[in-house]
Amino acid sequence: MNRTQYGYLIERIDSDTPEPMSRGHITVGADTTPAALAEELVQRNRGEHSYYSGPRRCSVWVFDPADWLDLRGAPDGAQHYDL
Structure with missing residues (x-):
């Protein structure tokens, strides 16, 4: 099975x-779309941060270890989903 590694940033x-809430990287099946991944990550984030019920933006991009050098935001080319 082919797998893809994505980086993500979830912000209030x-x-x-925008205020960062969560950042990381995750490996998923190659058939998982960035939009579906963003939805899953935001649902998980809502459970982990239930004290905050407001809107979130989830930025998703194909992961590159160099992305971690700039922790200020998502890299150019990231896809953004407001959920």
Whole structure:
């Protein structure tokens, strides 16, 4: 089975300045779409951070270890999903 490794960043988006909530990387089946992955990650994040019920943005990108050098946000080319 082919697998793809994605990086992700989940942020609160209820103010002018997004606030990071979670960042990491995950390996999924190659048939998993970025949109489906974002939905799954946000659902998990809602459970882990139930104190916050507001909107979230999940940015997803094909993972490259060099991405971790810049922890300020998602790299260029990331796909963003507001959920």
